[in-house]
Amino acid sequence: MHTQVGIVGAxxxxxxxxxxLGLAGVSCVVLEKRTPDYLRARIRAGLLEQGTVDTxxxxxxxxxxxxxxxxxxGVELAFDGRRHRIDLKALSGKVVTIYGQAEVQADLMDAxxxxxxEIVYEAEDVSLHGLxxxxxxxxxxxxxxTHEITCDFIAGCDGFxxxxxxxxxxxxxxxxxxxxxxxxxxxxxxxxxxxxxxxYTNHERGFALCTMRSLTRSRYYLQVPADEDVGDWSDDxxxxxxxxxxxxxxxxxxxxxxxxxxxxxxxxxFVAEPLRYGRLFLAGDSAHIVPPTGAKGLNLAxxxxxxxxxxxxxxxxxxxxxxxxxxxxxxxxxxxxxQRFSWWMTNLTHRFPEALPFxxxxxxxxxxxxxxxxxxxxxxxxxxxxxxxx
Ligand code: RFL
Ligand code: PHB
Numbered sequence: 001m002h003t004q005v006g007i008v009g010a011x012x013x014x015x016x017x018x019x020x021l022g023l024a025g026v027s028c029v030v031l032e033k034r035t036p037d038y039l040r041a042r043i044r045a046g047l048l049e050q051g052t053v054d055t056x057x058x059x060x061x062x063x064x065x066x067x068x069x070x071x072x073x074g075v076e077l078a079f080d081g082r083r084h085r086i087d088l089k090a091l092s093g094k095v096v097t098i099y100g101q102a103e104v105q106a107d108l109m110d111a112x113x114x115x116x117x118e119i120v121y122e123a124e125d126v127s128l129h130g131l132x133x134x135x136x137x138x139x140x141x142x143x144x145x146t147h148e149i150t151c152d153f154i155a156g157c158d159g160f161x162x163x164x165x166x167x168x169x170x171x172x173x174x175x176x177x178x179x180x181x182x183x184x185x186x187x188x189x190x191x192x193x194x195x196x197x198x199x200y201t202n203h204e205r206g207f208a209l210c211t212m213r214s215l216t217r218s219r220y221y222l223q224v225p226a227d228e229d230v231g232d233w234s235d236d237x238x239x240x241x242x243x244x245x246x247x248x249x250x251x252x253x254x255x256x257x258x259x260x261x262x263x264x265x266x267x268x269x270f271v272a273e274p275l276r277y278g279r280l281f282l283a284g285d286s287a288h289i290v291p292p293t294g295a296k297g298l299n300l301a302x303x304x305x306x307x308x309x310x311x312x313x314x315x316x317x318x319x320x321x322x323x324x325x326x327x328x329x330x331x332x333x334x335x336x337x338x339q340r341f342s343w344w345m346t347n348l349t350h351r352f353p354e355a356l357p358f359x360x361x362x363x364x365x366x367x368x369x370x371x372x373x374x375x376x377x378x379x380x381x382x383x384x385x386x387x388x389x390x
Contacts, residue, residue, distance in 0.1 A: 003029045003118075005312060006138045006151035008126055009158030010039060010119055012101060013284030013301040015108035017155055018117050019059045020309040026316055029149055031123040031140055033158075036109060043188055043261055045101040046211055046219060047198075047295035049386030052302045053097050061107040070098040070214065075384065077349075077371065078201040078247045079364075084371040085197070091374070091381035100213045101298055120147075128154055128167040132278035155308060156282040157301075160270070165286050168277040180267035180291060180346065181353055182206070183228060184221045187238050191257040193218045194250050200293075200349050201246050202367065207293075207350040208245040218255075221292075223350055228264050235259045267291040269343050271335060274328035275304070281327060283308050288335050293349060294342035299386060304331050306389065334390055341383040 005021055007014045010032035018028050032039070048056075053069075056062045073089040075096075089095050112119060123140040130136045131154070138149045156164025165173070193212035201208040206223035213219055220242055235258055243251040270289040275282045284301030307330050311323035348366060352359070370376045 001029075001148070002150045003027050004152045004316070005155055006136070006149050006153070007031070007155045007157055008128070008138065008164050009156070009162055009284075009286070010034075010109075010121070011157060011159055011284065011301075012104055012108065012298055013286075013305050014155070014157035015105070015112060015119075016055070016059060016302060017157060017283065017305045017308060018119070019061065019108060019111055019115075020305065021312060022112075022115055022117055023060065024309070024313045024316075026312060028117070029138075030117065030119040031126050031138060031149075032119060032121050033123055033126065035121055040102060040106055040109065042105065043100070043102055043186065043219075043263075045292070045295065045298040046098055046213060048097040048099055048104075049299045050094055050097070051306075051386050051389055052299045053099075055302050055306050056104065056107075059108075059111075061104075061111045064103070064107055065097075065099050068099065068103070068214070070212070071095050072098060072197050074197050076195065076197055076199040077367070078199055078250075079203070079367045081247050083199065083247050083250070086377050086381060086384075088381045088385055091378045092385045094385035096295075096385055098212060098214075104298070126158075126163055128156075128164060128280060131167065131280045134279070136279045152279070153312065154280045156280055156286045157284050157305075159285040160289050162286050164280060165272055165282055167280065168272075172277060174273045176269075176271045176273070178269040178343065179226075180269075180350070181226060182223050182350060183226045183264045183266045184209075184292060185224045185228060185230065185233060185238070185262065185264050186219065186221045187235075187262045188213070188217065188219050188260045189257045190216060190260065191218050191255040192216055194246070194254045199246060199250060200345075202349045202351070202363075203245040204351065205241070205245050208242055210242075210246060210250070224264060226266050230262050230264050233262060238262065265292065267293075267346065269339055271332070271339060273332060275331050276324075276328045281308055281311075281324075283331075287331075288339070290338060290342035291346045292342075293345040294338065294384065296338040296342050300335055300338050303334055303389060307331055330390065334387065337383070337387055345380075
């Protein structure tokens with residue numbers, strides 16, 4: 001079997017790439033190791049930059065998004081029991097969108113079902129071969145049989161734990177990594193959000209984030225030790241801890257209810273360079289991970305896919321490979337700015353167990369500076385709403 005672009009992974013990166021390529025008349029096959037139900041049930045991200053919204057609209061999967069999304073003009077930062085609003089719209093001229101990754105995933109899956117894209121779910125033992133030749137191959141097992149697909153190109157969209165990045169020899173890939181000594185315990189509940197905008201709280205007991213999926217569904221996160229066992233957290237314990245961390249006026253109006261989901265996610269900054277090896281191109285979490293504090297992960301994945309689509313369609317329409325050759329550098333320029341911002345936001349808002357008293361005082365001073373300086377808030381706003389695509 002032959003296809004033009006073989007895509008590994010049917011998360012947001014893989015499915016968006018397949019959608020954009022499909023619309024451009026480029027054939028592709030997507031290999032995914034999980035089931036459709038598993039993919040639809042994954043919660044994860046919630047905040048989309050305008051560039052991400054525009055790309056989803058361009059991909060023809062924006063109808064429900066435009067109907068159901070919430071638009072936020074600002075975001076709050078809380079510390080020492082006080083709340084400070086950062087007016088994103090006034091400072092940057094842009095707004096952010098609340099719309100769950102699970103919904104993006106569902107919209108993409110529905111669009112593919114309608115256009116008949118070949119997506120192989122429960123593809124086992126996917127492996128990549130011949131990457132430096134001109135006919136790379138994907139091999140996998142399904143139903144007790146081995147299958148092989150010959151491709152012009154392979155897109156590695158299989159996330160941080162995927163096989164694509166591993167297929168690149170260690171001596172040609174450079175890894176930059178920082179692992180944080182904590183994780184986020186997330187909980188989803190059908191309760192109205194505590195505030196109409198997000199609240200990022202720096203508290204002595206640890207960071208807390210109040211976010212949402214809709215006007216009736218809240219999402220809350222607590223900083224916990226990286227090895228925290230979610231089994232130790234009852235709903236009661238979660239709500240009690242959240243109330244202790246967020247400012248008293250927010251805690252006083254917090255609506256509690258049963259959790260729909262609770263899970264712990266580790267925090268990590270990670271970049272693998274370059275994003276290309278022969279005819280393999282990495283996109284999204286397979287190449288880079290950010291801590292969720294800046295809400296950049298999904299947005300970066302979408303930007304990679306946009307660049308890769310442009311590069312591949314240019315190749316197929318005019319035979320030119322200049323954009324393919326520039327793909328990695330173009331992505332990395334954006335990725336590193338988002339890395340810097342996510343790392344900075346994490347340092348600003350979390351309590352680091354090993355922090356020196358000096359570092360804690362410097363963090364307090366940075367928070368105080370931020371809420372007193374329009375220049376500093378403009379810097380935050382410009383990055384938070386998303387930098388220009390470049
Ligand atoms: P994904 O979503 O991990 O999808 C990869 C897909 O590849 C499949 N796969 C394989 N398939 C075949 N063979 C193999 N060997 C395979 N190995 C893996 C997987 O099953 C999966 O379906 O990567 P992708 O597409 O690059 O998308 C990245 C985003 O999912 C991720 O960056 C975001 O969720 C990060 N993130 C956030 N990003 C934002 O932009 N805004 C946010 O508000 C935001 N909040 C978050 C987040 C991530 C979080 N967690 C759980 C880490 C909040 C949290 C708590
Ligand atoms: C979310 O809504 O899940 C979310 C929002 C902002 C973040 C991280 C996660 O920084």
